[in-house]
Amino acid sequence: MLQAPGKATLRRLPAYLYGSVSAVEIKRSIRVSGGPTRHHAYRLVRAAIETAEFEPGQRLSENELAERLGVSRTPIREALMSLRDDRLVEIVPQFGTFVTHITRVALEDAQFVREALECAAVIAAARAASDEDVDALRAIVTRQSQTRDKNDLNHFYMLDDEFHASLCELGGHGIAWSISQRASGHLNRVRHLSLPLPDYIPEMVDQHSAVVDAIGARDPARAEAALREHLSQVLSGLAAVGANHPEYFETDADRDWALELSKAR
Numbered sequence: 001m002l003q004a005p006g007k008a009t010l011r012r013l014p015a016y017l018y019g020s021v022s023a024v025e026i027k028r029s030i031r032v033s034g035g036p037t038r039h040h041a042y043r044l045v046r047a048a049i050e051t052a053e054f055e056p057g058q059r060l061s062e063n064e065l066a067e068r069l070g071v072s073r074t075p076i077r078e079a080l081m082s083l084r085d086d087r088l089v090e091i092v093p094q095f096g097t098f099v100t101h102i103t104r105v106a107l108e109d110a111q112f113v114r115e116a117l118e119c120a121a122v123i124a125a126a127r128a129a130s131d132e133d134v135d136a137l138r139a140i141v142t143r144q145s146q147t148r149d150k151n152d153l154n155h156f157y158m159l160d161d162e163f164h165a166s167l168c169e170l171g172g173h174g175i176a177w178s179i180s181q182r183a184s185g186h187l188n189r190v191r192h193l194s195l196p197l198p199d200y201i202p203e204m205v206d207q208h209s210a211v212v213d214a215i216g217a218r219d220p221a222r223a224e225a226a227l228r229e230h231l232s233q234v235l236s237g238l239a240a241v242g243a244n245h246p247e248y249f250e251t252d253a254d255r256d257w258a259l260e261l262s263k264a265r
Contacts, residue, residue, distance in 0.1 A: 037071045042079035044069065049088050049099055050188040056101040056248045060089065088185045101250035102186050104257045107235065110180075110187035115231050117176040118164060119224050124171035126215045126223040133170055134216040140166065141208045148205060153195040160191075163208055167227070170215075187234065193245065194237025203233060235261060 045065065048054045066076045080097050083089045087106050091097045100106075125133075140163045147156040161181075168177040181188075194200045207230035214223035238258040242249065249255035 037069075038075040038078040038082075041065070041069055041071060041075045042082050045076075045079055046083060046086070046088060046185065049083070050185060051192050052189065052248075054099050056099050058099045060097045060099065062097070083185075086182065086185045102189060102248050102254065102258075103250045104254045106186035107190065107258075110184040111231065111235065113183040114180045114187070114234075115228060117173075117180045118168060118231065119228050121168040121171035121173045121176045122211065122215070122223045122227045123220040124173065125167050126218055126220040128172065129170055129215050129218070134212065137163070137166060137170075137212045137215065141205060141212060144201075144205050144208065148201045153201075156201055157192065157195060160204065167211070189248075190235060190238060190241055193241045193248075197237050197240050200237050203236070204230070207233060 045054070045060070054060065060080065062073045062076045062080070066073045069076070080089055080091065084091050084097075087103075088100055089097050090100050129137075140159055144156055144159045144163070147153075147159065165174070165177040168174050207226070210226040211223060211230060214226045235258075238261055242255045242258040246255050249258065
């Protein structure tokens with residue numbers, strides 16, 4: 001479990017995130033392989049930020065994070081520097097490290113990167129897919145429908161990532177998913193906050209089905225169009241996020257843009 005610095009109670013990170021790497025597992029990896037812990041710390045803290053366990057504006061203490069993860073301050077410091085590069089934290093000399101707020105620029109950048117990389121990958125996927133590949137994609141969408149019926153938001157998010165990663169792998173460009181995710185920290189925050197909205201998950205499932213149908217028809221242009229439409233709708237929950245969590249945005253202009261963008265969609 002990872003405690004938010006400055007808060008009294010321990011809160012467990014969602015189990016589906018990044019393999020649910022615990023402090024015990026980190027210590028075990030050190031003993032067994034001597035492997036680096038920076039990446040483990042990075043994944044855990046990033047997950048806490050993306051799920052709003054660590055809220056925008058919250059100060060993060062190297063000492064407290066190191067204590068709770070059972071590691072030294074060095075991997076924590078390195079992880080925070082990587083998160084700074086992801087624009088998820090701001091390191092202010094003499095004051096500390098703070099979780100950044102959601103900004104229009106960060107969301108637009110993430111959306112641009114995802115569309116550029118994933119749409120290129122899905123074109124290749126539609127050309128290369130076998131019947132077995134299409135069946136595997138349909139199976140993911142079926143499991144997503146089941147999680148929707150059970151209101152299992154965490155599992156849906158995991159399957160959503162699996163679906164998009166699979167598209168990139170099928171297109172022969174698995175690295176595209178890794179790169180897009182590195183740029184998508186702010187977008188992932190919006191995705192998480194949108195999950196409870198009434199129509200969000202059904203729309204995502206229907207759009208995934210449209211992508212799979214296009215791949216199954218071996219129609220690259222249709223697959224690209226379906227995926228581009230889907231990715232443009234990922235931000236459809238922004239209005240509700242802005243209304244429910246106005247304090248999560250960097251400026252009033254960022255929040256107002258989110259409200260207007262969602263209305264336009």
